[in-house]
Structure formats: C-alpha cells, structure tokens
Amino acid sequence: MNGAFQTMLGKIVTVTVDRPLGSRHPSHPDLVYPVNYGYVAGIPAPDGEDQDAYILGVDIPVTAFTGKVIAIIHRNDDAEGKWVVAPETAVFSQAEIRKLTWFQEQYFDSYVIM
Secondary structure: OOHHHHHHOOOEEEEEEEEOOOOEOOOOOOOEOOOEEEEEEEEEOOOOOEEEEEEOOOOOOOOEEEEEEEEEEEEOOOOOOEEEEEOOOOOOOHHHHHHHHHHHHOOOOEEEEO
C-alpha cells in the first residue's frame, strides 16, 4: 500500500456515492450494499481510478458525504485499498469496521489500519 495514503487518516474528505446503501453491485447483483460506498474524486488510487471509500455511520442512502477518514483497509491481494469515512465525531473499532465492510472484504485478504 502507498504509505502516503496513511497520512490521510483523520483528514476530511468528500465521498461521491455511486453505490448507495441498499443498492446492488453492478457486476454481482446478489451483493447488496449495507453501507454507502463511493469514491473521493481527484485522488487517484493505485489502480488509476479515484480512491474508493466506505461510509460508516450514515444509515440512509446519500449521494455525497463529507466526513473524516477513520481507517484504511489494506488489501494484500488487490492493488487498491479502501478508505473508511465516517461523521467527524463517530467512533468505530477495528472489529466494527471489519463487520460493516465484511459484505465485500470477505473476498479479499485485507486488514484495517487506524
């Protein structure tokens, strides 16, 4: 993982949501998103696309969200890690983050950096 991305922990970012809570994955329709998921425009990830992010602590579908990067999920078997963004005052443990992102992270060898 690009070590520079770890400097984003605690930073405020805006996530554009392209897979809102309750939506289905475009390539895997059996996968329903239990959280809002999107990307941080203008910040390229190692895969060349904008940086992807999970949004935790927002229980309704949204189109965009500004919050704090509380964790980075590093994938050992994928070029791109995922950011975890939450309301500024929200607190989540590593175990809670793993549980809330398991719907997708179960398919990867990943760990949470906080």
